[in-house]
Amino acid sequence: RKEVEQDPGPFNVPEGATVAFNCTYSNSASQSFFWYRQDCRKEPKLLMSVYSSGNEDGRFTAQLNRASQYISLLIRDSKLSDSATYLCVVNKDNQGGKLIFGQGTELSVKP
């Protein structure tokens, strides 16, 4: 089983749509969770950290369910500029800050 597993993509959606990404992780000791976005041939950029209580940043909402070891990202009113690959990222353990990346889910928002 992969340490971090995401929905296989790609997701092709029209502008304005709501899209949800799902992610599961295998290490119950993980304490830090993130969503990054990566544009083609660029480095990953931090989109948001994910907290147990859930958190929202504008059109983006992240949820964490520790019991199920499940993380989600919801994008509302999607824009053309949201087209990218979304990476679910989990810290490996509580020592040393190592991050484990999911394989990513590609999103393509069409006019």
Place this chain on the structure above:
Amino acid sequence: GAVVSQHPSWVICKSGTSVKIECRSLDFQATTMFWYRQFPKQSLMLMATSNEGSKATYEQGVEKDKFLINHASLTLSTLTVTSAHPEDSSFYICSAEDITSGPDTQYFGPGTRLTVL
């Protein structure tokens, strides 16, 4: 936000040569930096953890004698790919941990695209 730079952004070299990649944290100090590799259509794979003033720790399967890491200051880590071969062609990305931004928060450099002929 925190800025991390990498140099060079791309490099093409002949098989057998060594290539040095620099990673700098521009506006913060990083005792810990990380080196990743990304092959096409795949996710980032952690290669090693670079610790200022001490030896790097390598992930399983990564040859430490082939990928030399030096973290001589709080703002600079270097990765040297020694005797590069075509199978080393990849996108190498560094990150620096900014502990003032929260636990495990890493900022990534723009990456170095290495092509070995």
